[in-house]
Amino acid sequence: ETGVTQTPRHLVMGMTNKKSLKCEQHLGHNAMYWYKQSAKKPLELMFVYSLEERVENNSVPSRFSPECPNSSHLFLHLHTLQPEDSALYLCASSRDKPDLSYNEQFFGPGTRLTVL
Amino acid sequence: QKEVEQNSGPLSVPEGAIASLNCTYSDRVSQSFFWYRQYSGKSPELIMSIYSNGDKEDGRFTAQLNKASQYVSLLIRDSQPSDSATYLCAVNGMSGNQFYFGTGTSLTVIP
Numbered sequence: 001e002t003g004v005t006q007t008p009r010h011l012v013m014g015m016t017n018k019k020s021l022k023c024e025q026h027l028g029h030n031a032m033y034w035y036k037q038s039a040k041k042p043l044e045l046m047f048v049y050s051l052e053e054r055v056e057n058n059s060v061p062s063r064f065s066p067e068c069p070n071s072s073h074l075f076l077h078l079h080t081l082q083p084e085d086s087a088l089y090l091c092a093s094s095r096d097k098p099d100l101s102y103n104e105q106f107f108g109p110g111t112r113l114t115v116l
Numbered sequence: 117q118k119e120v121e122q123n124s125g126p127l128s129v130p131e132g133a134i135a136s137l138n139c140t141y142s143d144r145v146s147q148s149f150f151w152y153r154q155y156s157g158k159s160p161e162l163i164m165s166i167y168s169n170g171d172k173e174d175g176r177f178t179a180q181l182n183k184a185s186q187y188v189s190l191l192i193r194d195s196q197p198s199d200s201a202t203y204l205c206a207v208n209g210m211s212g213n214q215f216y217f218g219t220g221t222s223l224t225v226i227p
Contacts (some may be wrong), residue, residue, distance in 0.1 A: 002161070031213045042120070043204070043217040045159075050213050090159055096213065103148060103208060105215055107159040 003027040004108035006091050012114045013081065021076040022112050023091030032074040033105070034066060035090040043090070049074060075095040081115045088112055119143060122205050122218035126163055128218065130226050135192040137221050139205030142186070148208040149181055151190045153201045164190060195225040 003026045013019050025032060031050035035043045048055035049068035056066075063085075065077040074091055094105040120141045124189055135211045137151075152160035166172045166179040166188065178191040188207075192199055202220040 033213070033215075040219070042219045044218075045214060048213045053213075055214065088159075094213065103164050103213075104150065104162055105206070105208075106162060107152075110159045 002106040005106035010112045018079040023074040025093040029069045029093040031094045031096040033092040037088040083115050085116045119216035120218040125167050125222040128224045129195050135195045137190040137203050139188045149188045150206040152204040155201045162179045170226045197225045197227050200224045
């Protein structure tokens with residue numbers, strides 16, 4: 001256990017569904033991340049939330065919508081997804097910059113998403 | 117231009133041998149460097165972090181960093197079959213909370 005939990009662990013949804021992924025960290029961190037991991041591709045950073053900023057990868061489609069109500073919780077809202085969105089979605093947390101010497105990033109177990 | 121590059125492998129080594137994994141990065145001002153291990157179907161697990169030039173040892177693992185050459189490596193001594201996994205190199209730079217990952221190197225340790 002890394003101190004980062006994600007639910008659900010598996011999700012199958014149709015293209016017209018709306019669902020949400022949840023992430024919670026118990027490490028006292030104040031930066032949280034969503035990544036997408038597809039086969040044979042590098043981890044793709046989707047969103048970052050920290051005390052000072054929200055960073056979005058401009059290539060992420062608007063059908064993915066993040067929400068970060070506090071430093072311990074992060075959501076990814078999904079709507080009208082496409083089959084190519086099927087992937088492993090990983091949440092991670094770390095200390096916020098500028099403490100770059102100790103900003104190790106820890107991952108949750110991931111949500112395996114299948115879009116039919 | 118890729119931010120972080122790794123040999124995709126697969127890399128096969130016999131049990132008990134040293135496995136050497138390499139990574140290069142393009143952002144010269146990168147400050148933090150990490151190695152993750154990822155078993156099939158699982159999420160990445162942090163195994164080493166290194167922040168300054170030189171070697172850092174932790175058990176059977178040694179990370180080596182050369183900022184001048186923009187190169188970071190991971191050595192696994194006395195490789196075990198349980199080390200068989202994909203190893204991801206990650207780099208964090210001065211741009212903030214943005215980590216860049218390589219595509220990973222698949223390692224198989226043959227009993």
